[in-house]
Structures are given as C-alpha cells and as structure tokens.
Amino acid sequence: MTSTLTQQVEQAAPQPTHRVAVELAKAYRLLNHGPTVLVSAAHEGRRNVMAAAWNMPLDFNPPKVAVVIDKQTYTGALIEASGEFVLSVPPVALVHQVVAAGNQSGRDVDDKFEACGLRSAPASLVAAPLVEGCLAWLECRLLPEPAMAGRYDLFLAEVVAAWADPAVFSEGRWHFEHDAQRSLHHVAGGAFFATGEAVQA
C-alpha cells in the first residue's frame, strides 16, 4: 500500500491551488480530524514556515485554534513579533516538503520556503503567507495569552479568515478522492498516516 502511495506522491507535482472562502463558523472542520499542519509567519520582510502536529480547534464561532510552537524556533519568534500566523493543511503530495520544514531552521537558510521546495501565496488579512499546494488555510491572530506561550509554547489564536481547495472541501465537508490529495497525520520521525476512509455513524 505504501509503495503505491509513494508513486502517487512522486507523480503529483503541486499545482497552483484553487481557494474558496470557508464560512468562519465551519472553519473548525478544517482541523477537527487532527491533520498535521504547516505554520507560517512573517515580520519586517522575513518569513518562515514549520510543521506542527500539535494543533487543534479551540472554539466554534468566532473560531479559535491552539497550536504548540517551540518559542526557540524562527517561526515562533516571527509569530511573537507579528502576532499573526497561518495554518496550512498539506496533502500527502507535499510529505517530503513537510518533513523538510520540520527538520531545518529558517535561521540557517535565506528563505525556508525555497529551501524546502514550498511556494507561498499572499493571505487576505494577515502578513503571514499561505503555503501553495495545500488543501486548506486558516489565517490567525494571536490571543493575548503570553503566560501560555511562556510556560507551554502554547499559542492561542482567533481565526480571522479560512480557505479551502473546493476539490477536497466544500459545503462544510471534506471529500478526498485522490490519495495524494488526502491530508496527513504525523506520528514521529517522518512516519505519517494519510486521512483514510469515511466512516458515518
């Protein structure tokens, strides 16, 4: 099974992505199934991106999210400086780029997007860029909870805009048709699961 999926990954070069606005009251559904995300941030002409499996919705409407981001990381520093970030939900097709974004620091390269083979697109309400080729995006503004960031590297934020590729998410639900376009769930050390079969109770 894995080798078939790997072949599909090789064949599926990221295409410029369609983006359709997601109603804010349904933005939690972009994260509710627990995908690993890319976190991007920008401040004063610098930008960066990293991977984060530790994320979850925190409220429905206005939508809020929680994400754990090591303050020592360059992305963490850009978030603390700018008060903004974007969560992008990457597909299986980007698994190598996700691992690259998780393994190197933006402090060691001119531009980590380029170093990881990721392209960006402008967000609508925040300076942090969207990651091109992803399935969904949440533009976020930090909530003022510095004690949580200080004690736990835990960042709480309000989602101010949300987007999804209508090929995989529309009318408030995910509909994965191609294995390379499923979302990813990291376990450890570059081992992921793809989002699997639909189960309706």
Add this chain to the structure above:
Amino acid sequence: MTSTLTQQVEQAAPQPTHRVAVELAKAYRLLNHGPTVLVSAAHEGRRNVMAAAWNMPLDFNPPKVAVVIDKQTYTGALIEASGEFVLSVPPVALVHQVVAAGNQSGRDVDDKFEACGLRSAPASLVAAPLVEGCLAWLECRLLPEPAMAGRYDLFLAEVVAAWADPAVFSEGRWHFEHDAQRSLHHVAGGAFFATGEAVQA
C-alpha cells in the same frame, strides 16, 4: 468503501482488550496523529464519559496533553472536582458508542457507560476509568491552569501513565492491520475518517 467498513463495524464486537504500558516519553505518539478520544472522569462514586475531538499533545517528557471540554458537561464537572481524567483512543468498531457518548449527557442517565454501551476498566494511578475495547489510554492529572479552563474550556494535564493494545501499537509505533481497529477522526455531525494508509517520508 463506507458500506464495507460499516459491515466490519457490525461484525467486530469489542473484545476484552490487552493493555501494555507505553513508555511515558513515547506517550505523545498515541495522540500525535490527531485521533478523536473518549474522555472519562470519576468523583465520589459518580463517573462519566464523553467524546472529544479537540485534543493534542502538549509536551514530550514528562508528557502533557491539552483537551477542550465544555465546563457545562458532566464530565467537565467531574474533572474539575477530581483533578483527573483518562483519554481513551477508540477504534472504528466503537464509532456508534463514540457518537452516543458525544450526544447525551451523563446528567440524564444513571450511568453513561451503560447508556452508551461502553464498558470500563480500572486505571492504574487515577480514579477515572479506562474505556474497554479502545486502542490506547492516557491517565492524566490536571495542571493548575484554572484561567484556561475558565476562559476557553481548555484543560492542560500531565500524563502519569499510558497504555496501548499491542495488537495496534508497540515499540513506539502504530500498526493498524484491521480496518475496524483503526483509530477515528471526527469532522462534524457523526462524520468521521478512519486513520488511513502509512506514509513514510
């Protein structure tokens, strides 16, 4: 695909579960891929259980977790009173019980485990029970962050013991072989995804 999985669910009655201790430093791997969990709590002879998709690891070692639990719920009240809870990771085979646990209140029934068709087993270090038939379990003690519970229904806790069914998790990794024994990822309204194919970067 869904109908096949539903047939498997019907055929897979929960069996008494094997449990093997998971090294605390690797307990985060039980939640890292973003499964929906059952949260159980007990206090002064009362116990309850509910479903929670909004959970994530918060630290590696000692392991910590974050979970969103409406304080108005009976489970939330038992957690605040006892300072303890258990997260159990349910399989596809328990999807109907998970939805039942998410849809009714323990205040309306004598015992919600029985009302939902769930069985319990004693935990090792906390009074909250484990949910029998699950894939993995994390015994948790609340961290003293009442402002987070107050403002966001956000409970932070330290994991004091962790267990997994060695049929699906051993030596620090998940290995799902039967579709009814995969973990679950809730989206909304009883629509879930099963954990899918392994993807190694």
